[in-house]
Amino acid sequence: MAIDAVSHSIQLAVAPVFMLTAVGAMLSALAGRLARIIDRGRVLQDRMDALPEESLADQAHVFAELARLRKRGRIVNAAMMLLTLSAVFIGATVMTLFLVETAGAPTRTLVPYTFMGGIVCFVFALLCFLVETLLAGKALNFGRRPLKIRVSTTTEQKS
Numbered sequence: 001m002a003i004d005a006v007s008h009s010i011q012l013a014v015a016p017v018f019m020l021t022a023v024g025a026m027l028s029a030l031a032g033r034l035a036r037i038i039d040r041g042r043v044l045q046d047r048m049d050a051l052p053e054e055s056l057a058d059q060a061h062v063f064a065e066l067a068r069l070r071k072r073g074r075i076v077n078a079a080m081m082l083l084t085l086s087a088v089f090i091g092a093t094v095m096t097l098f099l100v101e102t103a104g105a106p107t108r109t110l111v112p113y114t115f116m117g118g119i120v121c122f123v124f125a126l127l128c129f130l131v132e133t134l135l136a137g138k139a140l141n142f143g144r145r146p147l148k149i150r151v152s153t154t155t156e157q158k159s
Contacts (some may be wrong), residue, residue, distance in 0.1 A: 016094045016118075019118060023086050026083050034077070037076065041066060041069045041073075044062050068139055071135065072132050075128050075132040075135070079125040079128035082121045082124050083125045086118045087118070093115045096111050097111060
């Protein structure tokens with residue numbers, strides 16, 4: 001094996017390695033988002049357990065927020081699965097490029113498929129990330145208080 005072949009294979013593998021760096025950064029960001037979703041879910045679950053059974057409106061509000069968190073968590077998990085698949089495809093691309101250049105392996109035709117598989121998974125993961133962030137932003141009310149419905153009793157109606 002010539003040193004030129006090894007040098008050339010390393011040069012070819014640089015672009016996919018940068019892609020692996022992007023995948024790793026996205027996985028880290030999504031892991032942080034998932035941790036925050038889990039922490040918020042635990043807080044809400046504790047709040048739900050502490051609510052008296054008579055406060056149906058409060059329970060419904062907490063339950064609705066838990067449902068939104070569950071949905072966001074599923075989306076983040078899907079994005080993380082896609083990113084992991086992307087990393088596997090990109091890793092296969094790097095290994096294939098290296099084997100083709102150094103050992104003359106007849107697997108050159110795999111390179112476009114593995115690289116495109118990695119890119120496609122990465123793009124779908126980004127779309128999942130976009131959907132999750134839109135859902136997270138939709139849940140924010142930035143200081144607006146939810147309207148409380150005033151329940152009138154018969155004693156209030158008489159006065």
